[in-house]
Amino acid sequence: MRNPSPPSSSPSKTTTTQKASSAKTTKSTPCCTKVGLKRGPWTPEEDELLSNYIKKEGEGRWRTLPKRAGLLRCGKSCRLRWMNYLRPSVKRGQIAPDEEDLILRLHRLLGNRWSLIAGRIPGRTDNEIKNYWNTHLSKKLISQGIDPRTHKPLNPDQSPTDLKASSSKANRNVAGTSNPKPNNNPDSSSLEDTSSGSKENPSLDHYQSGITSGGLGGGYGFTSLLNCDDSGVERGSNNNQGLSNEEEDDINCCTDDVLSSFLNSLINEDAFASHQGNGIGIAPSSDPLRSMSAASVFGFGTSWEPPIMSSNFIPNDPKEG
DNA sequence: AAGGTTACCAACCGCGGGTAG
């Protein structure tokens, strides 16, 4: 880690960031366009002001917070700084192998839904996970012939050298630009892709084998389910082909809470399953939601199969109490 | 040692959803 605590007094990035917000004027946030606000890296003094204020007054009302806290920053900037860096629950430092494994698995399920992924990895922020994905994991997958967007094998004709060559400066593109919307599409068939496992990275091996063996295989539309956005509206355009209207209704009715519960159940059930050694068990739980199988949560009948979470990592989401 | 390139990551931007009035 080169610069674990980046606050610096270096000048603001660039004037380009001073450009007015979008043409969507009704949505523009005045705090961001207001001149005279400080930009760029946070100083320790600013950090302290912000932390102290939030400790005293609590989070929220970001728009007015800077003024109240005596900061010359826009609310967005304050929120970001707090969320990604100052929050006490933020865990700094290396991503552990089990965390990496979980990120891989969750990304396969959720695509670039960084906040959802982060919600399952205690102490990690969406920004951190996104960065880690873009700088490490996507490259790793590419170098192993796996398309980081779809988690499918890349074109088998493409030699590893080509892959490597295209993955360096182009990494920036691998990062965000090439995946404008959540993967949304590890379509069901992709779940059976088993051909390109890693031999050099145990973590990825685990990742691949998890997909292969436990996976979400079989279950219809689970990936479609995960393509729902938080409000239950499916973002992907073509993942529910072949589903009946009722099936689509089932899928579209999912909410973030339900999804969250489902992810928890995946985690719990997997832990239980691995404990039982058969990979199929359903974890008993005092939490009714958690104790429900995904099938019962979503009415998927019996088509749902055991979870894919890493069995050695059981996040204890603070939100869940 | 110097200059160039790559890797990393904090911070910014634009947009969409939710909601109060």
Next chain:
DNA sequence: TCTACCCGCGGTTGGTAACCT
């Protein structure tokens, strides 16, 4: 129902440390 505002998300940028030639 409409409008304005707030919040949060995902994509992108750019500064800088580390590495390479």
